[in-house]
Amino acid sequence: MIAAADLSPAYDLIVIGGGPAGLAAASLAARAGLSTVLFDENPGVGGQIYRGITSTPVKNGTVLGEDYWAGAALASEAKASGASIVNGATVWTLDPSLAVGISIAGKARLVQAGRVIIATGALERPFPIPGWTLPGVMTAGAAQTTLKAQGLVPSGRTVLAGCGPLLWLLAAQLLRAGVKIEAMLETSSRRNWLRALPHLPDFLLSPYWRKGLGLMREVKAAVPVIPVQKLAATGAGKLKEVVYVSGGSERRLLADLLLLHHGVVPNVNLAMAAGAAHRWNERQLCFVPELDDDFGSSVPGIAIAGDGAGIAGGTAAAERGRIAAIAAVRALKPEASVPAPQVVRQKLAREEMGRAFLDVIYRPSDSFRRPEGDTIVCRCEEVTAQQVRATADMGCEGPNQMKAFLRSGMGPCQGRLCGLTVTELIAEQRRVSPAEVGYYRLRPPVKPITLAELASLPIGEAERKAVER
Amino acid sequence: MFKRLHDTPTVTIKVNGQTVRARSGDTVAAALLAAGIDHCRTTPVTGAPRAPYCLMGVCFDCLVTIDGIGNRQGCLVPVREGMEVATQVGKREAGR
Numbered sequence: 283m284i285a286a287a288d289l290s291p292a293y294d295l296i297v298i299g300g301g302p303a304g305l306a307a308a309s310l311a312a313r314a315g316l317s318t319v320l321f322d323e324n325p326g327v328g329g330q331i332y333r334g335i336t337s338t339p340v341k342n343g344t345v346l347g348e349d350y351w352a353g354a355a356l357a358s359e360a361k362a363s364g365a366s367i368v369n370g371a372t373v374w375t376l377d378p379s380l381a382v383g384i385s386i387a388g389k390a391r392l393v394q395a396g397r398v399i400i401a402t403g404a405l406e407r408p409f410p411i412p413g414w415t416l417p418g419v420m421t422a423g424a425a426q427t428t429l430k431a432q433g434l435v436p437s438g439r440t441v442l443a444g445c446g447p448l449l450w451l452l453a454a455q456l457l458r459a460g461v462k463i464e465a466m467l468e469t470s471s472r473r474n475w476l477r478a479l480p481h482l483p484d485f486l487l488s489p490y491w492r493k494g495l496g497l498m499r500e501v502k503a504a505v506p507v508i509p510v511q512k513l514a515a516t517g518a519g520k521l522k523e524v525v526y527v528s529g530g531s532e533r534r535l536l537a538d539l540l541l542l543h544h545g546v547v548p549n550v551n552l553a554m555a556a557g558a559a560h561r562w563n564e565r566q567l568c569f570v571p572e573l574d575d576d577f578g579s580s581v582p583g584i585a586i587a588g589d590g591a592g593i594a595g596g597t598a599a600a601e602r603g604r605i606a607a608i609a610a611v612r613a614l615k616p617e618a619s620v621p622a623p624q625v626v627r628q629k630l631a632r633e634e635m636g637r638a639f640l641d642v643i644y645r646p647s648d649s650f651r652r653p654e655g656d657t658i659v660c661r662c663e664e665v666t667a668q669q670v671r672a673t674a675d676m677g678c679e680g681p682n683q684m685k686a687f688l689r690s691g692m693g694p695c696q697g698r699l700c701g702l703t704v705t706e707l708i709a710e711q712r713r714v715s716p717a718e719v720g721y722y723r724l725r726p727p728v729k730p731i732t733l734a735e736l737a738s739l740p741i742g743e744a745e746r747k748a749v750e751r
Numbered sequence: 752m753f754k755r756l757h758d759t760p761t762v763t764i765k766v767n768g769q770t771v772r773a774r775s776g777d778t779v780a781a782a783l784l785a786a787g788i789d790h791c792r793t794t795p796v797t798g799a800p801r802a803p804y805c806l807m808g809v810c811f812d813c814l815v816t817i818d819g820i821g822n823r824q825g826c827l828v829p830v831r832e833g834m835e836v837a838t839q840v841g842k843r844e845a846g847r
Contacts, residue, residue, distance in 0.1 A: 323808055325778065325829045330807055337776055339758045370827075388820075405809045415812075417790045417802030418752065424806035428753065432774065432781040437754035459756060519800050520789055539752050549809070661804075662811065664796040694811035694822070730822065 284368045286389035286738075293319045294614050295607070296382050296395035297365075298373050298552065301329020302353065302596045303588025303603035304401035305360040310607040312365035314618040319393070320360070321371040321384055323729075326431075327357050329403055329588075330423060331596040334431035345458045346430060347451075349493075349596075356600060375726035376400070376556040380583050383726065390735045397583050397610040400553050401603060404546035404589035407568070407646065408703045409444060410653045412514035414542065415661050418521025422452045422543035435461050438538025441524050442505075443513055445470035446545045446644040447494060453501040464535060466501065467510045467526055469544060471647045481639035488636025513650070515540050544646035548590045551696060554724040557581050562717035565641050566593055567651070568702060569721050576609035577602055585609065593641075598633035601626055652706050659707065660700040662693020670704055674711035681705055681722045694730050697722045753784045760785075764834040773830045780806060780813040780825035783836070791815050791825060795842035814839055 293316075297308045300322030312318040320327075328335035332353025340346055360367060368386065375383035380395040406421045413419065422442060428434040435456060441464050442453055453466055485491055501507070512527035515537075524535045547568035554560060558579035560569040570592040577585045585606035588599035605627065608620045653659065653667040665688045673687045681697075681704045684690050690704050691697035697704075701722050709716045760772035764779075766788060773782035780803040783791055790800035792814050803813035806826045813825035816837040825836075 323827055325827070334776075339774075339776065340756065372827075405807065406805065415799065415801065415804075417800055420803065421805050424804065427806040428781050428784065432777050432785070433756040433758055434753045434781055434785055435756055436752065438752055520802075664794060664799070694814065695809060698809045699805075 283370070284366065284386070286384065286386040286391045289319070289368075289384070289391055289393055290317070292394040292396075293317045294396040295319075295399065295610050296321065296380075296393065296397075297399045297401055298376070298382070299329065299401035299403055299588065299590075300324065300327035300367065300369065301331060301401060301403045301588060301599060302356055303403070303590075303599040303606075304329070304399070305356045305603070306600040307399045307401060307587055307603035307607040308365040308367070309356075309359045309363040310604050310620065311610055312363040314611040314620050315615055316611060316618075318363075318365040320365055320367045321373050321382070322367070322369050323372045325369055327360065327367060327369065328353055330427065332357065333427050338430050339433035340430065340459075345455060347455065350430070353596075372729050372731070373552060374729045374731050376552055376584070377726070378557055378581050385731050385735050388732075388735055389738045390731065392739060395583070396614050398585070399603065399606045399610065400556070400579075400584060400586045400590055401588045401599075402549045402552050402590050403599070404593060405549045405698060406543055407545045407547045407651075408699050409542040409544055409650065410657055410659055410667070410703050411542070411650065412653075412655075412657045413516050413521070415658050416515050416517055416521045417519070418517065418538060419515045419540045419542065422449050422541045425539075425541050426452050426455065429455060429459065435459050436539045436541075439464050439536055440539045440541065441465050441467065441535055441537045442541045442543075443467035443469060443510070443524070443526075444542050444544040445646060446543055447490075447640060448546070449543045450494065450497040450501055452541070452543070453505060454497045457501065457504050463505045464537065466505050466507045467513060467524070468507055469510055469513065469647060469650050470644050472509070474643050474645055477645075478639050478642040481642055485636040485639035488632075490636045490640065511649070544650060545644060546589065546593055547702065548592060549698070550590070550721070551698060551724050551728045553579065553584075553586050553590060554721070555726050555728045556584055558584060558586060560721070562715065563592065565638065567645065577606040578609060594634050594637055598630055601630035601633060605630065651703065652710055653703070659703050660688070660690035660693065662695050662699075663689040665690040665700075667707060670707045671711050674708045678708070679712065680708060680719055684708065685722075691722050696724065696728065752787065752789070755785060762830050762832050764830050764832075764836060766836045767838060775830070777830045778806075778826050779815060779817060779823075779828045779830055779834070779836055782830050783813075783815075783825065788838075790838065792839040793841055798841065
């Protein structure tokens, strides 16, 4: 375990995030001779997709599947590469001078980078249905995390709801682990099929379709899959029933656990706070950073690799990490030997193939992204859809102004679970594009830290002189 | 809500003074879920109960007091023998 005091004051490359992009980037850069540190806030490396890869108690290889175990090679390469890998490390600031603020076990440090690669990946798209704050309602990703990292599986009446590849994968993994799933409530619109057709040829050339069909067959053989148009969780103090509308009639399912998922979106908080320009992506319905061919952002020296650069999945993330790392090596140590970038780019193009089809076919329906009435939008400050809509109607034009009225986005999650919803609701009320509405203005610290942690920063001569007479 | 696939618990922690057995490798949030503890905090706004939602460090619904320090993200902190966890009522209390 590396403590804050053990860190060097400066590194050639700082990689933030230990998923596939971060691991691949750190390995490549360290092998090329850059002094490299990787910071990750989780107890172990792997990110979400390879969560618990070095420590999982789930030794039966078929439960998590071979795509999961592919992450083991990335983790061992990174370990052998000479990069310092620091887990339990929370990055709370990154500024355009490439100073990185880090906190480890309650002690903070500022570390200087020659280059930074942000590899903070994705998070699950907010899924604001009535009752989604009740204990007993979690994300599908949460159930997958605790299966991978702790070998914990749902034990009561379990219902899955939403859409997207991860939902099918989780269902298959839970079934293989012996879990009974009461139902899978499918929320994507059948109309998506027509819109997705033009992207079908590329999809059929990608590895996704064979895997996807296999998963769907495996799940449908064991679980009723029900198309739904409305969804709610009800219960007093904890989940009791899942209420849904299918084909015009309302039904109820007793449930102990409801797992929600309708896609993942880039985790933008650190990149936006560092000043990297982002734009609205209508196909993926989220904000993505503006990047050059080497994944360099609008802030010189800061690259954004992996799903943080726009959703493309774990294997594409690793290739993106390599491309960003090659650019860092070329900038800082041009004489070092690196893999040929065009080979990596070809691999990346293959991995990204088929993504457009998935984006369109699993595009979450408007009604599941833009709630109404007293459905909570901001979980931290308990702000409802009706409040956001009414405030927009009063003339509140954007999410930052909305903070002043309602405090939405001002709780500890810093907008991670409400940002896209608030933007889309305002856009709908104003009848403009989310691009025009924009996103929360994010500022450091991007994770809450205590004054005691800030006060633990080492004090140099300059700081002392600034306050002493 | 959750059960363990196979491992036997090996670490002992206290949750609100009660002994809870956890597995080395659990996060605090996972240990609470495995022990069947149905919520880990109440909200500062309405006092509604909340349980871990995302388990990946973004939702902050698993905030608990750990060894006297409030507002810790239970899903990011590994359990340690003898750790004292308390569910959090409303906002973080002054002094912890």
